[in-house]
Amino acid sequence: MSKENMKEVKSVVFLGDSGFPVGLAHIQRMTLMGRALIEAGCEVRVVCRYGVWRKNVKTDYGKEGIHEGIHYKYTVDSPFRQEGFISRQYQRLKGLINEFFYLIKLKKEGSIDAAVLSTMNFTDALRYKLYSVFLGFPIALSLLEMASALDRRSSISMRIQNWLMEKWLLKRFEGAMPISNKLCEFYADIAPNKGNMKVPVICDxxxxxxxxxxxxxxxxxxxxxxxxxxxxxxxxxxxxxxxxxxxxxxxxxxxxxxxxxxxxxxxxxxxxxxxxxxxxxxxxxxxxxxxxxxxxxxxxxxxxxxxxxxxxxxxxxxxxxxxxxxxxxxxxxxxxxxxxxxxxxxxxxxxxxxxxxxxxxxxxxxxxxxxxxxxxxxxxxxxxxxxxxxxxxxxxxxxxxx
Missing domain, CATH: 3.40.50.2000 (Glycogen Phosphorylase B;)
Incomplete structure (x- = not known):
């Protein structure tokens, strides 16, 4: 697309992670990336589809609000983790459905020009890719780890997910923002014609x-x-x-x-x-x-x-x-x-x-x-x-x- 016809990115949505704004490394990185985009003149949102906060978390944050200039919304009843298996599964389903309709709402309002996706889960990543095709916005994957190299993802089901993610799905996103040279090279080998921007560790x-x-x-x-x-x-x-x-x-x-x-x-x-x-x-x-x-x-x-x-x-x-x-x-x-x-x-x-x-x-x-x-x-x-x-x-x- 020529620069003359290119629409300016004004609204960026972060998808695929939950816990915002409470959490350590990955939440802090998301916050700092959001603040950096705000400094550049963008409106930034974080959408979380299920609650993960433990009951002992002391916070004044609710299921929707603004944190350091970043709008956030939980598409479930509460940002806290639900007690009981049935309740958790119900909330996950509700959050998934509500998230989809919320993204439709954002698109109609002109509030989603691009998305940054944080997940190594193949099913979740595929769903967001389908959303992006249906609603018409590009996705850049925030690439922080090589899933296939993690011991905690060594079960048979995880290996299958890793293979599908790394061999098939990654190349179908519009680009990625890896955190390291190793991951930049990894993504370039998989998707040589896609956008590839290294964003290293960041701090305030x-x-x-x-x-x-x-x-x-x-x-x-x-x-x-x-x-x-x-x-x-x-x-x-x-x-x-x-x-x-x-x-x-x-x-x-x-x-x-x-x-x-x-x-x-x-x-x-x-x-x-x-x-x-x-x-x-x-x-x-x-x-x-x-x-x-x-x-x-x-x-x-x-x-x-x-x-x-x-x-x-x-x-x-x-x-x-x-x-x-x-x-x-x-x-x-x-x-x-x-x-x-x-x-x-x-x-x-x-x-x-x-x-x-x-x-x-x-x-x-x-x-x-x-x-x-x-x-x-x-x-x-x-x-x-x-x-x-x-x-x-x-x-x-x-x-x-x-």
């Missing part, structure tokens, strides 16, 4: 600039989900191998679904570290999380030499850099694309306990240089990962899909 550096340092003690910090227990063990082993471990504590921020998971891990830590030099936190509010990140001496994010870690680009890296504290990581995936060892990050070449422990020891051994690495890392992040950098670029990309 202005918000982190408002957090004042108030450290009570020197510590390293590692933040992850309980599903990454093998990496948690790697971090604990690396900490134990430090020669300076008595100088710094280790804070673990581990996201858990059930209280028993937290208690079980705490018991293991008490036995392994009886001096109490490893502290465990879980499911802390985001403001407290930002403070803990900011007060740390260094922030840990070891990546494994796997297809999964090569393809992904953890959201936490952007937040870690925003604090101005040094990031300690491994030379996997996107790390080599952006960072230089002892300049913008502390990088272990191998996923190796002893080598990673040496990088951790670098901080107490070279405090001033480590602080300089942190500052230079923040400057790199502001240039490459501040969400405002991508607003106009994403808008133009979505416009070019039409």
């Amino acid at each position: 550096y202005d918000t982190f600039a408002e957090v004042k340092r108030n450290p009570q003690e020197p510590y390293f910090l590692y933040c992850a989900s309980i599903s990454f227990m093998d990496v948690v063990e790697f971090v604990l082993d690396s900490y134990q191998n430090m020669k300076n471990k008595d100088k710094f504590k280790l804070y673990l921020l581990i996201g858990v679904r059930e209280q028993w998971q937290f208690e079980e891990l705490q018991e293991k830590l008490n036995k392994r570290f009886p001096k109490g030099n490893v502290r465990l936190f879980s499911n802390v509010p985001y403001q407290e999380l930002m403070q803990l990140f900011t007060d740390a001496q260094a922030l840990l994010i070891p990546l494994r030499h796997t297809v999964e870690d090569t393809a992904r680009f953890p959201h936490k890296i952007g937040e870690y850099l925003a604090t101005g504290n040094p990031v300690i990581t491994t030379n996997v995936g996107e790390i080599s694309a952006y960072f230089e060892d002892e300049v913008t990050a502390l990088i272990s070449q191998k996923y190796d306990v002893e080598e990673f422990a040496q990088k951790m020891d670098y901080v107490p051994d070279n405090l001033e240089q480590a602080r300089k690495v942190g500052i230079q890392g923040k400057e790199l992040g502001e240039r490459n990962f501040h969400f405002k950098v991508y607003g106009q670029k994403m808008k133009q990309f979505l416009q070019d899909l039409k």
Whole structure:
């Protein structure tokens, strides 16, 4: 389509995910992408077709509202997860039907020029593709992981879904916004003639600039989900191998679904570290999380030499850099694309306990240089990962899909 005949993208809808605006990495990324598009002059909506919030979530948000300029709507009765199997299935069906008619309404109002889709579920993705054909709007897939490389998607049914998604359906979307070079190459191989725009980790550096340092003690910090227990063990082993471990504590921020998971891990830590030099936190509010990140001496994010870690680009890296504290990581995936060892990050070449422990020891051994690495890392992040950098670029990309 010629630029003269190209209609400007003014209204963008995010589809395929639920939980907005409550949640961590994937919800924060969606929020920042939405805010970036708003900065570029777009109206942004998020449509959620079923409720996933747990009953203990404390929030003032309802099933419909505005969060940081982004309109959102749940097409079910409540954004909270329903009790009982029958009730949940009824709400899912109701949400699906209501979502379709809501999208029709948006299209009639001229409020959906393009959509960004976040899902690895083949059935859901196919349904949204059919919606887009019927209603006449392009879809760009937000590509954050390589589904076929994930251990949690290794069952026979999941493998079939992965094959259908990656070998047949992905190429039928108008474009994709992968988070990493690996995923850009992956999508280019599948759909060489479709739009392909890398959107790396993004963060609001202005918000982190408002957090004042108030450290009570020197510590390293590692933040992850309980599903990454093998990496948690790697971090604990690396900490134990430090020669300076008595100088710094280790804070673990581990996201858990059930209280028993937290208690079980705490018991293991008490036995392994009886001096109490490893502290465990879980499911802390985001403001407290930002403070803990900011007060740390260094922030840990070891990546494994796997297809999964090569393809992904953890959201936490952007937040870690925003604090101005040094990031300690491994030379996997996107790390080599952006960072230089002892300049913008502390990088272990191998996923190796002893080598990673040496990088951790670098901080107490070279405090001033480590602080300089942190500052230079923040400057790199502001240039490459501040969400405002991508607003106009994403808008133009979505416009070019039409």
